[in-house]
Amino acid sequence: MSGPSNLWVNRLRADFRAVLAGVALLTLVPLFVTTPYSLGILIVSIYFALLALGWNLLAGFTGQFSLAPAAFAMLGGYATGLLNYHLGASLAVGIPAGVIGTALLGWLLGRVVLRLRGPYLALTTLSFAEIARVVVGNSHEFTRGDQGLNVPTLFQSRVGYYYLFLGTLIVTLLFLYSLLRSRTGRFFLAIRDDPTGAQSRGIDVVRYKTLAFTISCAICGLAGSLYGTFSQLVSPEMGSLLQTGLVIAMVVIGGIGTLTGPLVGALLVYLTSEWLRGINIQMIVFAATVIIFARFFRTGLWGLAMRAKPQASEPKGIVGSPT
């Protein structure tokens, strides 16, 4: 299996090992961090890492840009919350329902939008995100509107929640790694790098783009649903464009099209955001950083780290390109 270091499989393996090392470090964190407040911040960071991984599967690995990761998280949280509020459904039903509901919605939206080439996905998801937020906020009888909706909690322990989120992160990473190594993952990359070429080689481009969008929405839905049970409240604010902006900032700063990048970006951005909250300039800093990274360092911190290493290799390249 060994080969030239810039072959996609080898780069992905190096990336996966790096992210596993990062996750291994995270499992030890509750030994040192014990205050509920700090653990809470880390839990929210992992929630954002899940959203970032979901968005990155679509944007970084398939080349399709959605502006609704936070909106799908909100909808996942509301699916769980509403099933409990109206029907008294337990979380064992509510959380899977959040995942399946968002996947189904993503699939339907993808079916309509992804037939077309061009910026339609970004346009439609942005409109969808804002309008979903307003509709949820305005439907007082059904969703309790802007007050937010209470969601039952799984357990009281912060440490328990920390490991629940970390476990979900590990499962998501394993799933993404095996997906990207599979035939389907290769198809995603081919679509990202050259949709016309992919089509001409017989890949059903629309089907695989829709699949990537559906999986991405399901990951966001799962993250949102878990976040709802953790904070015991879902509100329309969860789906705001600001939250989506944070997710994009995390991926772009960490390194788009990698597995390590979104995790590093999520921790870095969310922890910095907590740190800057006092003077309320965090969004200015992140938005400016995103623009600078997209303009000058489009491979993010992961790309910079790779460039610093000997036998440098860009994380993104044409699939199976000769060395």
Next chain:
Amino acid sequence: MLALDLLVNGLVFGLFYALMAVGLAMIFGVLKVVNFAHGEFYMVGAYAYVLLALKVGLSPWVALPLAAVGGAGLGWLVERLLMRPLSVGYGSWSLWKDEYSVVVTFGLSLLLINVVDKVVGPYAFLGPPLLRTRSLSVGPVLVNGQKLIAAGISVALLVGLALFIKRSLLGRQIQAVAQNRLGASLAGIDATHTTSVVFAISGALAALSGALLAPLINPTPDVGAFPAIKSYVIVVLGGMGSVWGAMAAALLLGVLESFFAVYVSYAYRDALGLLILILVLLVRPQGLLGEKVREV
């Protein structure tokens, strides 16, 4: 005469939508990307107008053109600093065009919202009206005076823009670049300069739309979000990149929304746009006047 009232009000709002959407369509025409910071051009225009009139004490009639100049400057800067890599050369950036443009313009949108939020503050300002008039009755219809003046200015601007694009040399160059960027360059048109001009015009029109509405909408830093979404719906409905399509679709959306708000649901009036967007993408993706969209 409720229906007539709704029609007139819808057309007036359609004119404001048109001012914004036309710029978005022109940008899409020359660069084939969507400017996700377009709503913030509108917001900056509204704030420039309100602050110049209230804090600096200028007459609204001076603040209005200054807001347009501010919007034009902002649009020009955005092109100069952020959009150049897309339009210069045919190198590596063409592969990442969507990635770059979505991330950068969305980032810019958040940046502008948060800078205004931090510098000016999150509270709403009500802009001073251009003329202190009460509602006027035009025939059987009662219209707010400010709206009527703003609508008149919008009509003049849109007609002026149409003449500019159809008749002037620069306007024809914009058309040529929109049709075929490489071909236009080969014919000696400076496509980069043309793109700058398009961004400046788009910025000015969106800023004017915001400034004209400032006395009616209480601008806050995130005021641009919904006008921007409506512009996206409009450019898809009109046909991506089609200026005439955008004008027609803007008026149509204004009227449809006005009737929807009264006859169907006021709380969910904004959802109509999404419904239209999805219907258009399902049934007629090329929009009313657009070229046929290439399915993958």
